[in-house]
Amino acid sequence: xxxxxxxxxxxAWLAEIPAGRVVTYGQLARLVGRPNGARWVGRQLGRLPAxxxxxxxxxxxxxxxxxxxxxxxxxxxxLRRLQREGVLVLHGRVSLARFRWDPFGNGPAV
Numbered sequence: 001x002x003x004x005x006x007x008x009x010x011x012a013w014l015a016e017i018p019a020g021r022v023v024t025y026g027q028l029a030r031l032v033g034r035p036n037g038a039r040w041v042g043r044q045l046g047r048l049p050a051x052x053x054x055x056x057x058x059x060x061x062x063x064x065x066x067x068x069x070x071x072x073x074x075x076x077x078x079l080r081r082l083q084r085e086g087v088l089v090l091h092g093r094v095s096l097a098r099f100r101w102d103p104f105g106n107g108p109a110v
Contacts, residue, residue, distance in 0.1 A: 006032055010044055013103075018057045019085045022094055024062050031103065042067065055083040058101075064094040072106035 009032045017023055029037035043054045044045045057078045061067050066078040087099050 006040075007044060009033065010041065011054060014045075014054050014056070015060070016103065017055055017101050019055075020087055020099070022058050022060050022063075022064075022082065022087065022096070022099050023101050024060055024096070025067075026062055027100070028059055038062075060094055060096075064096045065092055071105060 001023055010028065013028060013031045023031075024043045025038035029035065029041045032041070034040055043060070045059060048054060048056055066076050068076055068078050070076055076092070079092065079094075082094065083089055
């Protein structure tokens with residue numbers, strides 16, 4: 001598969017993540033077919049154009065935390081967006097056991 005194909009797959013999977021659910025970078029990489037590609041996913045999401053409608057904010061690190069720094073007001077826009085969707089954020093962390101999206105609906109996510 002070419003790098004363009006991987007990117008198209010990434011954006012297709014990203015678009016499928018429902019509001020109120022999250023995935024990890026590694027999970028998204030595995031769905032795309034790049035099992036060791038968590039950092040690649042992060043780089044691709046960092047290149048999304050401003051104003052993109054893709055739900056980049058639903059992708060967290062393996063600990064259920066945002067990889068974005070705090071803003072000048074001491075908050076994190078990614079976590080604020082998740083909270084607006086009904087995702088519970090406690091001490092800067094999202095419970096992956098509770099909010100992780102399982103695209104196949106058969107138990108623990110990939």
